[in-house]
Amino acid sequence: MPVNLPKTASSIEKICQDAECAEKIASLSEAEQNLFKTFTYCPYCAEDLTFVCHTCREQLTSSEYKFCPWCGVKFDESKR
């Protein structure tokens, strides 16, 4: 068991890898961002959305992860 896990919970974010889309997504309201998390494709460019760790911004291959494989943070499932 790793002993150095951060105590604070993080969350999985969905992003578009296009910088312009990422800017638009970042400026969405909280309610819109919550809705955005349910999307599969980017509403601005129709590309596949990518899961990233909110804490270390590394790319995740699944939204089902309970912990970040890169930084070890726990994902708060209530924030999905």
Ligand SMILES: [Zn+2]
């Ligand atoms: Zn996009």
Ligand SMILES: [Zn+2]
């Ligand atoms: Zn991480």
